[in-house]
Amino acid sequence: MTHYLEPSRIPIFQIGDCLLLTIQVDLEDRMIMTLKDDLAERIAKSHAKGVLIDISALDVVDSFIGRMLANISAIARILDASTVIVGMRPAVAITLVELGMSLQGVRTALDVDRGMELIRRDTSEEAGRLHEA
Amino acid sequence: MRPEQGRPTRGGTDRESDGADAAGEVIPIHTGADVSRVRRVATAAMATIGASKIETTRMVTAASELARNTLEHGGGGEMRIAIVGRMSKRKVEMTFIDQGPGIPDIHRALTDGYSTGGGLGLGLSGAKRLCKEFEIKSAPGEGTIVKVASWTERP
Numbered sequence: 223m224t225h226y227l228e229p230s231r232i233p234i235f236q237i238g239d240c241l242l243l244t245i246q247v248d249l250e251d252r253m254i255m256t257l258k259d260d261l262a263e264r265i266a267k268s269h270a271k272g273v274l275i276d277i278s279a280l281d282v283v284d285s286f287i288g289r290m291l292a293n294i295s296a297i298a299r300i301l302d303a304s305t306v307i308v309g310m311r312p313a314v315a316i317t318l319v320e321l322g323m324s325l326q327g328v329r330t331a332l333d334v335d336r337g338m339e340l341i342r343r344d345t346s347e348e349a350g351r352l353h354e355a
Numbered sequence: 356m357r358p359e360q361g362r363p364t365r366g367g368t369d370r371e372s373d374g375a376d377a378a379g380e381v382i383p384i385h386t387g388a389d390v391s392r393v394r395r396v397a398t399a400a401m402a403t404i405g406a407s408k409i410e411t412t413r414m415v416t417a418a419s420e421l422a423r424n425t426l427e428h429g430g431g432g433e434m435r436i437a438i439v440g441r442m443s444k445r446k447v448e449m450t451f452i453d454q455g456p457g458i459p460d461i462h463r464a465l466t467d468g469y470s471t472g473g474g475l476g477l478g479l480s481g482a483k484r485l486c487k488e489f490e491i492k493s494a495p496g497e498g499t500i501v502k503v504a505s506w507t508e509r510p
């Protein structure tokens with residue numbers, strides 16, 4: 223497991239071909255913008271196949287953060303990695319729906335283990351397809 | 356009204372002290388860090404009235420949307436927050452005030468998906484859905500005031 227840490231940045235850990243990051247504090251807008259750039263670079267450099275974003279510590283996800291999570295998923299997809307958001311609190315899920323944000327195109331899982339499982343399944347399906355072709 | 360104390364706003368460590376007394380505070384909104392501060396103060400106020408988790412999340416999410424509008428569309432301003440009412444019904448009131456350009460067509464601004472700034476256009480309409488009370492006053496050249504409230508009732 224390697225990691226990378228700078229002040230006021232969210233650390234990104236690597237486990238196998240999966241990147242894992244945990245959002246622990248109330249995010250300032252500037253920080254999530256930095257995260258987007260950092261993550262894109264890390265995916266390209268590490269050839270990661272999956273990105274797990276743990277938001278279990280977040281008690282609020284507003285439209286700005288919601289949009290950033292969707293953006294991150296979209297960027298990762300173009301870089302050939304799938305993103306799974308894990309650990310969303312029930313109150314956050316309810317509020318997002320009431321806000322009118324469906325987070326389309328963003329995959330979610332209840333916890334990190336299940337998120338990993340989703341990514342593993344993706345990667346092996348893809349490997350299967352390549353093998354057939 | 357208690358004057359602002361200009362505490363550092365980063366991280367979550369001052370979460371408790373930040374909201375020890377959220378009643379009658381004025382929070383200036385001029386930076387992204389101020390928007391975070393608004394969320395923390397709103398969270399503390401909802402805890403003070405004993406609001407449920409879901410109700411707190413609704414109100415803090417609305418506060419975040421409105422504070423960001425004050426910053427981005429209103430050119431900055433402030434939030435006033437107060438706890439009013441007696442034991443049986445305690446209410447958190449938040450008022451977002453700016454002297455920005457104002458909103459020419461409030462009805463349109465409250466429509467899901469309407470945005471003049473390339474956003475999703477869900478902030479204002481979403482905040483209205485999330486709060487028990489929602490009031491907006493705005494006119495071109497006269498700034499914008501949005502007041503929201505939530506409360507808890509005890510028998």
Ligand SMILES: Nc1ncnc2c1ncn2[C@@H]1O[C@H](COP(=O)(O)OP(=O)(O)OP(=O)(O)O)[C@@H](O)[C@H]1O
Nearest residue numbers: 424428429464470471472474475476477478479499
């Ligand atoms: N304080 C304000 N001053 C001036 N105009 C405002 C203000 N608040 C909202 N508006 C106007 O109302 C529109 C709708 O606001 P709303 O918050 O719903 O969407 P948005 O901020 O554009 O995008 P989003 O919040 O989804 O990122 C804004 O695009 C803006 O034109």
Ligand SMILES: [Mg+2]
Nearest residue numbers: 420424478479
């Ligand atoms: Mg908005």
